[in-house]
Amino acid sequence: MLTETLLTWTARIISGVSVRWVDSQPDTCQRVYFANHTSHLDVVLVWSALPTNVRRLTRPIAAKDYWDRGTIRRHLAKVFNALLIDRTEIKVHQSPVDMMLREIGNTHSLILFPEGGRSPGEEIGEFKSGLYYLGKKRPDLELIPVHINNMNRILPRGEFLPVPLLSSLTFGPPIWLEAGEPKTDFLARAREAVLSLKDS
C-alpha cells in the first residue's frame, strides 16, 4: 500500500507524465492495454497512470528473467501484481497466453508490451503474436492501444540514471480482432493503432 503510493508518485515525478484518454475512458471492465516499450519505467508508468480502482484490477505482464532477480525487484513485482512470464522457456504446451488467461479469470485486466523487449530509439518494433491469441481466445476483451511518448529519452536502454524530462501517455479507443482476420494483418493494425496515438 505504502510502496504503491510511493512508486506511483516516484514514477509520475521522474517522468513528468501527462495522461490523456483519446476517445476512450478508464473502466473496470476486462481489458488488455498494449503499449510500445522503450524503458524500464514503462511498466510502472502505465500501471500508475490508471485510476486506483482500475489499477487494482490490472496486472502488468513482465519478464521473469528481469523482475525475478533480487529482493527489491521481486517485491516491486508483487506490489504491482505483475504476471511474470519466462521469456526463455516458451513452449507450446505451456503457452504464456493460456497462463495469462488463466490468471486474469473474469475480473482482471492486463498490461502488455507486444514488442517483446524494449526497442531502441523512437521506432516501434514488430508486434509478437501474443496479443493476437489473446484476442482470439477471449474475443470479449477490449484491446486498448497505449502510446508512451519520450520515455526513451528519460531512461534510454542501457542507462540506469533517469533524466527528468516530460513524457506523455495516451490511451486510445479499443480495438478487437475481426472475424477471420489474419494474424499479420491484425498485428500490423494493432501497431498502427499505437502509432496513430502519437499525434492525436
Added chain:
Amino acid sequence: MKDWALLGTVLALLTAATFGGQWLKRQTALGLDQKSVDAFNSRIQAWWFFSVVLGIAFFHPNFTVVLFGMLSFWALREYITLTPTTIGDHRALFWVFFFFTPMQFILVALDAYAFYSILIPVYAFLFIAARAAVSGDYRRFLERIAKIQFGLFVCVYCLSFAPALLFLKCNRTDGDEYVNARLLFFFITLVLFSELAQHICNRLFGRHVIAEPIEESRTWEGLLAGAGATAIMGSVLIWATPFDHLWQVAMMSVLVALMSSAGALTMAAIKRDRGEVRSGTLIEGHGGVLSRIDAVCFASPVFYHVAQLLLKQPGV
C-alpha cells in the same frame, strides 16, 4: 511600512487587471480576438503566482531561492523536452539536472557571487562539451552542445539572478532589512507589467511588426509604448526602491521592458522552430512554465548587474 504599501499597490493593480481580463472575456460583442484575451488572462495568472511567491520573500529569502530553483528545474525540463537530444547527451543531461541546477541555487542562497557567477558559463559549459565527447557520439556535436548550454544558461543561470537580488548589497539600507525583498518585488512587477503593457500597446498602436515569421503580434510601436508605460510605472514606484534618482529608475524600467521583450521573442523563435506538435501532448496549459518566465530570464541578469553598478557603495 513601505513593504505593505508596495504589496498593496501591486495587489490593487492585479485585482484591477484580473477584473478587466474577466470583463474582456465576457465582451463577445467587442469582436476581440479570443486568443489574445486568453493570453492576457494567463499573463495575469502568472503575475498572481509571482506576487504570492514574492510575498513570501519578505519573510524568508532562502525559501524564495528554493522556489525559484524549482521553477528553473521545471523550465529546463520543458526546454530539454522540446529540444532534440540524443542518447549520447544522456549523461551530460543527468549532471545538468541533478548537479548544476541545484548547485547554482545553493550558491545563490549562500551569497557566493564569485562562484555562482561563473559556475555555469565556465565549469558547466566545459563539462557538458567534454562529457558529450566522452560518450563517443560525434554527430551534430556542436549543435547538441549548444542546445544544452543555451537551455542551462537561460533557464538556470539567468533566472538565478532574480533571487540573487535578495542578497545584493545596497548602500542605502539605513537598517531597512526588507530593501532587497522590495527590489526583487519591484523587478518582477516591472517585468510582468511591461509584458502586459506591451501586449495592450501592440493591440492599440501596433503597425510595424518586429519579426513576422516568429510573432505576428509583437510590434515596434508596442515595444516603445510598452517601455514608456513601464518607465512611468517604475517611476511611480520609486519610493519602494533603493535607487536615489528618478533617471535611474526610469532607465532600469526601460531596460527591463526591452529585455523582457527580447526574451519573449527569443523563446517564441525556439518554439516556432520546434513546432507546436511536439509540445502539444507533452506540455500542458498555455505553453507551460517556460513561456511564462522567458521575460524574467532575460531581464534578471541585466537588471542585477546594472543595479549593482548603480547601488555600489562609494569607495568600494
